[in-house]
Amino acid sequence: MTSVLVVEDDGELGELLLRLLRQAGYAAALARDGQAGLHLALTSRPDLLIVDRRLPAIEGLDLIGRLRRAGLQAPAIVLTALGTVADRVAGLDSGAEDYLVKPFEVDELLARVRALLRRRPPVDNCLPIGYAEFDLITRTVTASDGRVTTLSGRESDLLRLLAGSPARVFSRGEIVSRVFPESATESLADTYVHYLRRKLGAGVVTTVRGTGYRLGTL
Template structure:
């Protein structure tokens, strides 16, 4: 790994970069080493073996890789209960491509070409350290920190949520006995142009990322907080 330190209170932040492009990979590693410790791996299967060790603070995973593609890497890591934040990097920028990446378990998605300042900023956001004494909401045995966008499980540790996942879970956690209709959730959490099916999609994301019982479906009524 590199020898530089991150610029956050002198604490090393370790980045696993899985990118097979012979020119882009080394260039990305060089730029990122100004702020992070970086390990660069160009093969998908080898990258997965390093990723599953859990020794890194954040990962950047290219979607198209030899021997094991990026989506498969992310899915296998989440199935193995590896909660390390993952930024998926790809030249595929359609909405369906982004949904595939997030649905696989990625925390963020960046499309090539990109600005290195944006890449660095997104990695900092994914690894931002937070004050655990901030406002917390109970979610069964779990602890939810909505201001920091993360959830703590007693079994698998820290889970990062996207802003919309966080807003949805916050709505339910602040009124744990209430059942919300899709229309109520849509108005409270999402944009006016979104469809009711968007609510179902994000419930699915939260269940995939955390636990299937974190949100309960109340037949013909909507959703409410589950009891983990």
């Protein structure tokens, strides 16, 4: 799932953007100052940034500059009450791709988000799990709040099986044959479902009584 990090110190506006982005189908997270935004961006590696210009701790343009120097190239939209040409130029020169002056229309912001995301190169090594994202290469699950969990090889194989067909119910025997082909012990399916739930939360795998398991949500 495409992830968006909002860095906004206005609590009411930040929560509004968070809710709207999630309703639009994005995995959205919120940081309330520049320092928190820097940490969350570097740990969660979002697909897009929405950054307020005037932030506590680290100013918005400085934040974008630091992230660019750290190698994070996710497109950024700057939100600000400063709307002069000089302010816009400063925002774009900082490394931002777009600049939106407050007050703004929500539909316009979402349109700009979609436009910037269309420019991204395709990524095929990630699978969505609710609002979280499962990276098949690094075997990590990144939650919407930026928390990253690393899975073992077998845990990753099981989650990949379930996430690859999220609506399908897999029997315990089928899970064992596809994830643990060297074993005939169906209880291994139960054991590794338990491991995934312990690491990622009880909702990550749904039990279908009398049938087996399917992907849940985070």
